[in-house]
Amino acid sequence: MRRSFVLLAVLIAAAAAGCKSDGTAAELGEIAIVLDPTGASVQAGVTGLPVTATLTRSGGFTGEVQFAVTGSPAGVTAVVSDESTVGPVTTATVTLSIGAAVPAASYTLVVTGTGTGVTPATANFALTVTTPVVR
Numbered sequence: 473m474r475r476s477f478v479l480l481a482v483l484i485a486a487a488a489a490g491c492k493s494d495g496t497a498a499e500l501g502e503i504a505i506v507l508d509p510t511g512a513s514v515q516a517g518v519t520g521l522p523v524t525a526t527l528t529r530s531g532g533f534t535g536e537v538q539f540a541v542t543g544s545p546a547g548v549t550a551v552v553s554d555e556s557t558v559g560p561v562t563t564a565t566v567t568l569s570i571g572a573a574v575p576a577a578s579y580t581l582v583v584t585g586t587g588t589g590v591t592p593a594t595a596n597f598a599l600t601v602t603t604p605v606v607r
Contacts, residue, residue: 500589501533507583511598515605517572522565523597527585529560537587539564545579547571568599576603
């Protein structure tokens with residue numbers, strides 16, 4: 473019987489420490505990410521295209537977050553800068569530069585927000601690269 477009380481005490485302590493009954497860490501809330509704009513059509517060779525990434529925390533998560541951009545084709549760079557946090561919201565500017573040799577096509581770039589203890593959040597940016605007009 474004493475063993476049952478010890479087991480019960482361990483389970484209660486694990487729950488209080490943020491663990492699920494299966495021993496894995498409990499999530500500490502959620503994050504969501506939104507882009508503005510969600511896409512653009514630009515000519516190859518354009519630099520300095522700004523996209524605002526807004527990440528919102530909920531469910532008790534108050535930790536730091538990081539942004540990353542994946543899916544960029546060769547010749548397209550994405551730089552994350554100007555991160556600012558006010559309350560549960562963090563904004564950042566993602567500046568895209570499209571090299572002159574990037575083939576005309578549609579591309580999907582993925583902006584990901586991550587934080588310790590929460591599931592990553594993603595948002596897609598639809599980039600359409602067109603051929604520059606020769607005059």
